[in-house]
Amino acid sequence: MGKNEIIFIKSHFFINDKRIFENLFQIPYSAGTIPEPSLLTHALLRLKFGSNKLSKLEYLTDYYNKEGLFKYDAKIYIVDPKLAQTAINKLEKGAENYLEDSPLKDTFLGSSQKSPETRRAIAAIFRKTSIEEKSNMMIKDIDLMCEKMKVETKGHVNITEWTLRLALDIVGHVLLQLDFRGLDGHQEKLLECMMTMLHRCYALREITSDSKEFQNANDEFDKITIQVLEDALNKDDDPHEGKRLVKSLHEACGFDEAKDNMKLFLMAGTETTASTIPVVFSLLTQYPEVQDELRDEADSLIGRLRSDPTIPLPKIDAMMKEVLRLYPIAPFISRQNQHPVSLGPISLEKHADILIFTWGIHRSEYLWKRSKEFVPDRFRDPSSKDQSNFYIPFGAGSRVCIGQHLAWLELRLAIAILLNKFEFHKGEETPDLNFVVDYHHAVVHPDVDMKFVLKER
Numbered sequence: 001m002g003k004n005e006i007i008f009i010k011s012h013f014f015i016n017d018k019r020i021f022e023n024l025f026q027i028p029y030s031a032g033t034i035p036e037p038s039l040l041t042h043a044l045l046r047l048k049f050g051s052n053k054l055s056k057l058e059y060l061t062d063y064y065n066k067e068g069l070f071k072y073d074a075k076i077y078i079v080d081p082k083l084a085q086t087a088i089n090k091l092e093k094g095a096e097n098y099l100e101d102s103p104l105k106d107t108f109l110g111s112s113q114k115s116p117e118t119r120r121a122i123a124a125i126f127r128k129t130s131i132e133e134k135s136n137m138m139i140k141d142i143d144l145m146c147e148k149m150k151v152e153t154k155g156h157v158n159i160t161e162w163t164l165r166l167a168l169d170i171v172g173h174v175l176l177q178l179d180f181r182g183l184d185g186h187q188e189k190l191l192e193c194m195m196t197m198l199h200r201c202y203a204l205r206e207i208t209s210d211s212k213e214f215q216n217a218n219d220e221f222d223k224i225t226i227q228v229l230e231d232a233l234n235k236d237d238d239p240h241e242g243k244r245l246v247k248s249l250h251e252a253c254g255f256d257e258a259k260d261n262m263k264l265f266l267m268a269g270t271e272t273t274a275s276t277i278p279v280v281f282s283l284l285t286q287y288p289e290v291q292d293e294l295r296d297e298a299d300s301l302i303g304r305l306r307s308d309p310t311i312p313l314p315k316i317d318a319m320m321k322e323v324l325r326l327y328p329i330a331p332f333i334s335r336q337n338q339h340p341v342s343l344g345p346i347s348l349e350k351h352a353d354i355l356i357f358t359w360g361i362h363r364s365e366y367l368w369k370r371s372k373e374f375v376p377d378r379f380r381d382p383s384s385k386d387q388s389n390f391y392i393p394f395g396a397g398s399r400v401c402i403g404q405h406l407a408w409l410e411l412r413l414a415i416a417i418l419l420n421k422f423e424f425h426k427g428e429e430t431p432d433l434n435f436v437v438d439y440h441h442a443v444v445h446p447d448v449d450m451k452f453v454l455k456e457r
């Protein structure tokens with residue numbers, strides 16, 4: 001808004017620009033068009049939420065509930081479940097400028113053309129049964145983390161750091177048949193590169209993607225992944241493990257793309273679960289009675305869980321579903337249309353920039369009872385009226401998160417084992433739960449590392 005166009009003095013607006021005056025009082029919506037907040041709505045949102053764009057978008061989700069979609073910053077946000085389902089199935093992955101400036105731009109995350117072969121080539125590795133067969137590797141890594149936490153944390157734990165290292169080791173062991181030894185501190189450099197790019201640049205915006213620091217981190221990340229890929233290609237497959245992911249990738253898309261997709265697996269496989277676990281424990285320290293109840297379940301089922309990772313954990317599973325409802329780590333799903341297309345009553349020009357707004361849909365007061373509250377047993381009773389049938393933390397359709405089975409198993413095992421071995425409490429250093437958004441990769445993270453007081457059991 002230009003200087004002198006609107007002057008705001010003590011709860012009065014003074015408007016001295018005719019165009020703005022008209023815009024303030026425009027009727028924001030007429031049937032068949034995409035509604036857009038008026039300048040007045042923008043101004044009020046700014047007063048209410050400052051620069052917190054995620055909260056503004058969440059507010060607009062309920063505001064435009066009837067229309068089911070809205071435009072904000074030239075992007076179209078879909079918040080109606082039916083429209084969202086249609087958009088997910090009918091439109092293509094990504095958007096015109098999706099992943100521009102990102103080291104993941106040439107991976108199959110953003111590409112709708114190359115992805116089917118790559119996806120097919122690696123699908124077997126990500127299948128639920130293949131992942132479950134490797135649960136022992138995850139359990140070994142989680143146990144190692146717990147042992148190290150006991151020795152090294154002295155009662156105060158930075159769970160963000162530990163779970164980042166854990167997630168890196170699990171991606172290495174389960175997906176790549178490689179030992180990164182993140183928990184032993186051997187891959188500090190790799191984690192540092194990822195965090196410089198993902199947190200400092202894209203989420204916190206402390207540095208830009210053309211800064212020297214970013215470039216150095218990206219070059220180093222490239223160097224490490226090239227080395228890892230070359231080493232892995234030179235090794236024979238373990239006959240018990242089947243073909244390595246890196247070999248399948250290499251055969252499907254050649255060295256350069258395989259290297260970029262390795263970067264994708266390292267980033268997507270590490271930061272997503274490593275952001276979710278700290279959120280879980282932040283909530284469990286805010287609700288200690290829930291933590292105790294879940295610990296009782298973990299204690300009684302841990303023996304069976306270790307030998308069969310698929311057994312139901314009714315309370316822990318329900319709580320994790322609720323965490324991914326209230327705080328979906330991937331808050332948007334990006335889609336675009338190569339050709340003009342109609343979506344419900346709306347006609348879209350080609351190359352519209354479309355976001356299915358999971359965060360808003362999961363928290364809409366029109367779809368969920370007590371929508372903004374943490375209700376840990378909401379998902380325990382499938383017939384509960386507290387539930388909506390539109391729940392998409394991992395997306396949906398042909399481009400659903402390929403790592404969802406890995407993520408889910410890792411989360412339930414890590415949470416059950418951590419609860420069985422430790423109590424988590426709030427301490428002086430424990431931060432409030434606030435989020436920053438990486439709009440490039442459509443991920444939210446807690447804005448700072450999550451630290452707790454840890455009591456060994």
Ligand code: HEM
Pocket residue numbers: 093108109110115119264265266268269270272273276328329330332333334392393394395396397398399400401402403404406407
């Ligand atoms: C809590 C953990 C996770 C959440 C909430 C999550 C969520 C998502 C979502 C919403 C999408 C987009 C789906 C769409 O466009 O329809 C996605 C895509 C993807 N995820 Fe995950 N994810 C998680 C963990 C992981 C893990 C552990 C990996 C392992 C490597 C992974 C790898 C990927 C990849 C490669 C894609 C792109 C798939 C494609 O475009 O075809 N994710 N994820």
